[in-house]
Amino acid sequence: MIKNKTRYAILGALSLMQGSGYDIKKFCDNSISHFWNENYGHIYPVLAQLEKEGCIEQVNQNSDNRRKVYQSTQKGKEEFTSWLMTPIDYQPARSELLLKLFYGNFAPKDKILLMLNEVRESKMKQLDEFKRIEDSYIDDEKAQESEVYVYWVAPLRYGIIATEAFIKWCDETIDRIENK
Amino acid sequence: MIKNKTRYAILGALSLMQGSGYDIKKFCDNSISHFWNENYGHIYPVLAQLEKEGCIEQVNQNSDNRRKVYQSTQKGKEEFTSWLMTPIDYQPARSELLLKLFYGNFAPKDKILLMLNEVRESKMKQLDEFKRIEDSYIDDEKAQESEVYVYWVAPLRYGIIATEAFIKWCDETIDRIENK
DNA sequence: ACGTACATGTAAATGGTTACATGATTGA
DNA sequence: TCAATCATGTAACCATTTACATGTACGT
Numbered sequence: 001m002i003k004n005k006t007r008y009a010i011l012g013a014l015s016l017m018q019g020s021g022y023d024i025k026k027f028c029d030n031s032i033s034h035f036w037n038e039n040y041g042h043i044y045p046v047l048a049q050l051e052k053e054g055c056i057e058q059v060n061q062n063s064d065n066r067r068k069v070y071q072s073t074q075k076g077k078e079e080f081t082s083w084l085m086t087p088i089d090y091q092p093a094r095s096e097l098l099l100k101l102f103y104g105n106f107a108p109k110d111k112i113l114l115m116l117n118e119v120r121e122s123k124m125k126q127l128d129e130f131k132r133i134e135d136s137y138i139d140d141e142k143a144q145e146s147e148v149y150v151y152w153v154a155p156l157r158y159g160i161i162a163t164e165a166f167i168k169w170c171d172e173t174i175d176r177i178e179n180k
Numbered sequence: 181m182i183k184n185k186t187r188y189a190i191l192g193a194l195s196l197m198q199g200s201g202y203d204i205k206k207f208c209d210n211s212i213s214h215f216w217n218e219n220y221g222h223i224y225p226v227l228a229q230l231e232k233e234g235c236i237e238q239v240n241q242n243s244d245n246r247r248k249v250y251q252s253t254q255k256g257k258e259e260f261t262s263w264l265m266t267p268i269d270y271q272p273a274r275s276e277l278l279l280k281l282f283y284g285n286f287a288p289k290d291k292i293l294l295m296l297n298e299v300r301e302s303k304m305k306q307l308d309e310f311k312r313i314e315d316s317y318i319d320d321e322k323a324q325e326s327e328v329y330v331y332w333v334a335p336l337r338y339g340i341i342a343t344e345a346f347i348k349w350c351d352e353t354i355d356r357i358e359n360k
Numbered sequence: 361a362c363g364t365a366c367a368t369g370t371a372a373a374t375g376g377t378t379a380c381a382t383g384a385t386t387g388a
Numbered sequence: 389t390c391a392a393t394c395a396t397g398t399a400a401c402c403a404t405t406t407a408c409a410t411g412t413a414c415g416t
Contacts (some may be wrong), residue, residue: 005274005276005279008279009279012279012282012283014284015286022347032279032282033273033278034273035273035274035275035278035282036273036274036275036278036279037272037273037274069201073192077286080283080286081286081287082184083280084283084284084286084287084291084292085287085288085291085295086279086294087298088276088280088295089276091276092217093213093214093215093216093217094185094215094216094217095215095216095270096185096217096269096271097268098216098334098335098338099185099188099189099192099212099215099216100263100264100268101196101331101334101335102184102192102212102215102331102332102334102335103192103260103264103331104264104328104330104331104334105327105328105331106195106257106260106261106264107261107264107265107358109266110263111265112264114313115265115267115268118267119268140203147285149360150284150353150356150357150360151282151283151284151285152282153279153356154278154281154282154284154353154356154357155275155278155282156347157352158278158349158353161346161348161349162342162345162346162349163347164345165341165342165344165345166341166342168341169337169338169341169342172337173330173337173338175334176334177334178328179329180329180330
């Protein structure tokens with residue numbers, strides 16, 4: 001049935017907090033969106049599946065009875081930890097940008113340059129956002145003492161380093177196309 | 181029905197050469213695999229679809245009559261060029277590595293370090309391969325004069341720059357985890 | 361009272377991979 | 389003659405996204 005990654009994204013979220021499907025979606029959008037995404041169409045069925053398997057359970061709560069608040073069970077925690085230690089799946093590459101660029105000679109030069117400048121622009125904005133978050137981390141001394149600090153910084157640093165590299169590549173590529 | 185990207189990967193391949201589904205698959209595996217992949221389950225149905233729509237046509241050929249060799253039609257060429265000029269689709273991020281790392285505190289430190297060292301190792305190999313190809317380009321003066329040269333170099337340079345950045349990030353992340 | 365955000369879920373469509381079936385050709 | 393590669397295709401499965409349906413709660 002519905003398998004793999006969403007399952008672990010949910011178990012991961014519920015290892016940090018208890019919450020509803022809606023909360024998990026918000027967590028994905030707000031906290032890990034730069035390296036992960038989920039949508040409701042996936043979350044709710046997997047949540048039901050995980051409950052059926054005893055990996056998560058509903059938390060009794062008297063207040064808002066629309067909400068189904070879940071927490072991870074021992075079984076769920078164990079499955080999550082064991083997944084953390086399994087090797088990364090190979091992900092076949094699919095870059096629409098590089099595919100288009102590879103065939104760039106079939107389009108007018110200025111259109112290709114426009115495309116590159118647009119992606120460069122959007123990456124610059126992303127980089128600014130990453131650096132803003134990094135600055136807020138650097139100012140927060142308590143956070144730095146936390147056990148999880150290095151693991152939260154790592155994806156952010158990845159965003160920064162990868163985006164800087166991307167912009168560098170844009171610059172040299174734009175330059176090379178302009179001067180050809 | 182079956183839509184979008186495979187369609188353009190095929191039209192792109194057939195803009196450089198004429199060939200069969202099998203040839204297109206080989207082309208993907210050999211020439212553009214570091215930024216694109218296709219499989220037979222996608223290629224053959226899309227090939228049939230494209231022929232039905234008049235974007236490609238079969239080439240008469242007397243030799244091997246098992247093979248169905250296709251070439252792009254005027255219509256196909258126009259559709260491909262116009263696709264080249266449309267904006268890049270947004271791709272939601274999904275990095276299993278970063279997801280696992282984000283939750284790294286739930287696994288033993290040495291397992292996380294092992295994981296990072298493994299991906300670092302495999303990226304090093306990839307980088308060597310990219311540089312080997314780059315060297316062969318640099319030695320080839322005729323290739324450099326070609327109109328398409330910049331467009332063929334760009335994805336390769338992307339591979340090099342992005343992979344170098346990745347390794348740099350691995351190093352700093354491994355270091356940070358070791359010293360925590 | 362109205363709009364926005366909260367909240368859960370399903371159905372359908374789309375996208376992509378893997379496994380299978382089938383057989384010809386080529387070279388060692 | 390045996391293995392590898394060439395060659396085409398289908399079916400089943402798995403994964404993902406989008407659209408839809410439905411209704412509540414809360415602040416202004």
